[in-house]
Amino acid sequence: MQQFPFDFNDLPTPTYLVGGWVRDRLLNRQSKYLDLDFVLPEKAVETAQAIARKYKAGFVVLDAERQIARVVFKNGTADFAQQMGRSIEADLGRRDFCMNAIALECHQISQNNDQNNDQNISASTNAQDFLSESSYHFIDPLNGIRDLQEQKIRMVAPENLAEDPLRILRGYRQAAQLGFAIEGLTRQVLIKFAPKLKSIAAERVRTELGYLLSTQNGNQWMLEAISDRILEDWLPSQHLNLARFTQIGGVIRDLLAKFPHLDLFFSKQLAGDRYALVTIELAALTNSATALEPLGLSRAEQRWLVGILRYLPQFMTLVSQATRTAQYKFFQATLEFFPAIAALALASGCDLESIAPWLERWLNPHDAIAYPVALISGDDLRNELGIPPSPKIGELLESVKIAQVEGKIQSKQEAIDLIQSIM
């Protein structure tokens, strides 16, 4: 149950709620995290600061020039922005899509509630329920509510998309997120302005791509964006592997159905708010990690991408005929992201029957091939056998591990005997 984290009576009149929160409540969509966007005709930053102080919440100015500040509560964030233009209608007219350009004066919410049950609704009401009240007056100059009913994404104006070309990608991402269609003329404009997307900072594109790929219908809309050549400057088509990318979503769903514990792997956080799943989908999409460099991925994401693409061909030849030593060596090289390689191999046509035993090993922390427990340590070699520190120690330990995974030795004494025989 979502609750507003502060009392709207603490806000000046008028203060408008706009954007995704109003849209999602009208659609009765639930989100885990509360994301409120307020517009104020004046004193947006001061108001945000006062709220943060009163409720002991975090506070940050996002844009001093445009007067936008964020207050961070435990269960969500509230952005306070100075109204653009002379009226709220003018402000709404500068936004991306009509469905995101609906406003609601937020005191209506507490006033209605005060009349109803004499309680402070802002602090206590389930946010999902309140819009069902018919008494709210939505400011909807662009017929956004009609678009919500017709499930379509319609631009406010072509200039608005040109002004902030990231909105092009937002259109595809929101279509995926909401299960909406992009209205015909809007789509033509998105396609026409696609080259403008190259002027956008890599970080914004990367974040938006991350949202798109982590959405349920994201892959389908990613393919639409690719076929509309929206991403040509960021993901050039000669480096793409569309056949593999088309399969990857279904493959991951099947893998999770068979191995639910892999959920932890796919949801591992690799950077900011980007998760392993997104990197794996990008790896499935491209044949070359270098092609993704302009996106400025984090070190961990880059390491995964390079590793997954580098070891995939080897895995595809090894998968059904690897010796225990070959399996051990492959796991050693790829342990961090092994299930991603398995997923890409499945998406490239390998069968689950040959891959499942590998995943079972990877998932079992006691597996003798994926995680052999050391019978002997470098210190033992130094102390008990008097071998001086040198790269030789690493080589000897590796020979012990291999004899161990092949089942030739099982105890520390046998390891010592083996080392002595090698020496």
Ligand SMILES: Nc1ccn([C@@H]2O[C@H](COP(=O)(O)OP(=O)(O)OP(=O)(O)O)[C@@H](O)[C@H]2O)c(=O)n1
């Ligand atoms: N590039 C952008 C980003 C945002 N907005 C406007 O600012 C609102 C809030 O932006 P944001 O919180 O980023 O997105 P939401 O639409 O709220 O939805 P989501 O959280 O799904 O991104 C949007 O609804 C839209 O009206 C815009 O016009 N152009």
